[in-house]
Amino acid sequence: MNRQLKLIWDFKGPNAEKTAEHHEIHLRDFIKMNPEFDYKTGVEKIVDFQHIAFMIVDEKDMKPIRDRLKPHRGQVYTSGE
Numbered sequence: 001m002n003r004q005l006k007l008i009w010d011f012k013g014p015n016a017e018k019t020a021e022h023h024e025i026h027l028r029d030f031i032k033m034n035p036e037f038d039y040k041t042g043v044e045k046i047v048d049f050q051h052i053a054f055m056i057v058d059e060k061d062m063k064p065i066r067d068r069l070k071p072h073r074g075q076v077y078t079s080g081e
Contacts, residue, residue, distance in 0.1 A: 003059045007071035012050050017043070020051035027055050030069065037061060 011019040020043045027041040040056045056077050057065055066074070 004056055004077040005059055005062050005074050006077040007055045007057060007062070007066065007069070007074045009053045010050070010072045011052065014049060016049055016051040017045065020053040023053040027053060027069070037065060 009020070009023055011017075011023070013019075024041050024043050031037055031039065031041070037057070039058075039061075042054055044052050044054065046052060055065070055069075055071075062074070
């Protein structure tokens with residue numbers, strides 16, 4: 001099985017949740033325009049006033065997606081997260 005990575009965009013402050021939700025819309029739009037990158041997206045609360053938007057990608061596709069979408073960070077994804 002191909003290793004998967006979680007590309008992460010961080011948002012902080014009182015509007016973090018809404019900003020992360022809005023950013024996820026852009027991630028889904030990217031997927032619609034690039035169906036070869038049909039990956040899972042989502043939003044998670046880290047703590048009050050800190051949320052993330054994320055996309056789970058196969059390692060083989062990470063570089064072209066990273067270069068186009070400029071995530072703040074990434075980590076190895078395990079399905080139990």
